[in-house]
Amino acid sequence: MTKLAFLGLGVMGFPMAGHLQAAGHDVCVYNRSPAKAEDWVSKHGGRSAPTPRDAASGADFVMACVGNDDDLRSVCLGPDGAFAGMKEGAIFVDHTTVSAKVTEELYGKARDGGLSFVDAPISGGQAGAENGQLSIMCGGDQAAYDAAEPVMNTYAKLCRRIGVSGAGQMTKMCNQIAIAGLVQGLSEALHFAEEAGLDGRSVVEVISQGAAGSWQMSNRYETMLDDAFEHGFAVDWMRKDLGICLATAEETGASLPVTALVDQFYKDVQNMGGGRWDTSSLFKRLRKVKG
Template sequence: MTINVAFIGLGVMGFPMAGHLANAGHNVTVYNRTQSKAQSWMTSYQGEMAQTPGSAVKNADIIFICVGNDDDLRSVILGERGILACAKNGAIIVDHTTASANVARELAELCQAKEIDFLDAPVSGGQAGAEKGQLTVMLGGQQASYVRVQPIIDAYAKFSQLLGPVGSGQLAKMMNQICIAGVVQGLAEALHFGQNAGLDCSAVIDVISQGAAQSWQMENRSSTMLKGQYDFGFAVDWMRKDLGIALDEARKNGSTLALTALVDQFYADVQRQGGNRFDTSSLLARLHHS
């Protein structure tokens, strides 16, 4: 099945995701605020590029968005040249931005008035998952719309699931980031401890990764952490944005996130040490500087 899709936002995630849609045979029109990225995408994949979000979506049945934050999301959806002003009735917006649950609900209500459905659909898997087409997608919205978009999402996802009404996807992503923060801090402390104890940490990891301590972070980040390599992956700046969203939501729903708040401050330490663009595994670098 070939359909007309638009993809708004060609960052490290959106660029390959839009590429998978093109490779799956869909008619893809892309838009990026920095036009050079859209031009670069055009040299790698078949499709069209647009000068505004509105012109990108005018013929689209499904509109994918992957931008930076709540404000970026509003900027591409609202306004005279935005998505809502130009999208056709019956279109579906699939928003892959990691944003607040509140903005998802706010924009879904505005979309409903225009007979456009909205699914919040943040992803997990990072840049590598996007490039390999192996992302996990957490969605909130209407079942009927999910059924329509799920086969299209499969172009870049290994798994997707609808988790409830609009906002549920964002809440699930908050849980995801809360889990990651705690696991990375635990791994960083374990490696720091092992190094100070004079152990061969690589050998120890080979052993404990076969038991209950095993995690994705251990399997994929321990070796680079031991080498002090952090110039890749999911940036500390973005993790702090995500944890800030989770902590704000926790204040609203009465949750206690003591560990998350602490790790957020540890990431602030990494930022002060100049590691804004370091991978989140750089929590070990903070311990080396303490």
């Protein structure tokens, strides 16, 4: 049994923390809205704390899954932040998708305080979190990763260290770049099939078994055709992530023309009122364009 803290109980963090408690760890949770933390304790046991510092006090590992750069700073830094409560040698594992810049900043502050910091963004969506089947891409010192990996494996299908601090976040950017193009391509294929008078389900049955097949195709085509977009990662969050990708591309000199275009398509979806729809709602945008 390991003493753990988990900060952030959204659609991903809530079940992830639950897996840790179910595995026999001693888990203390923190959430910005205390009612969510109380709900988690009523479902899973464990304890809740009023501040990140209190949750992190005495913990061997502190895991976080919050919203953005500012949210992450707020749970790490300051008199009530986790870093102020963590014991020397403890390891902070960040599952949030944030910029590599804030990761490097917090890695440095953690190191200066005798702590370790692993950036460990996740992919797999709400279903992956609930089923303990997440893909976790990590950056940070090898020793810290080696210590944290068995804990992360509680909710991981695959967990890998890619490189130094920030490498996990850079890899997550690659993930989001790939998803953006895949979802737009799938949306256009289904739209084309409809306009050509074909049955979309029959089309996907055939093409999914060939070179066009993908996770997005297998897991999202039916809900897309059913005009149901409440099954995954929200457009608002995708735009946040793509903004990080595009800003980082400016810094590194990478060219992301398709990503930039799809980001604008997601802006169209937001303007349709679909900020909380899942990312496959690019298909709904094409149906609206037709109309």
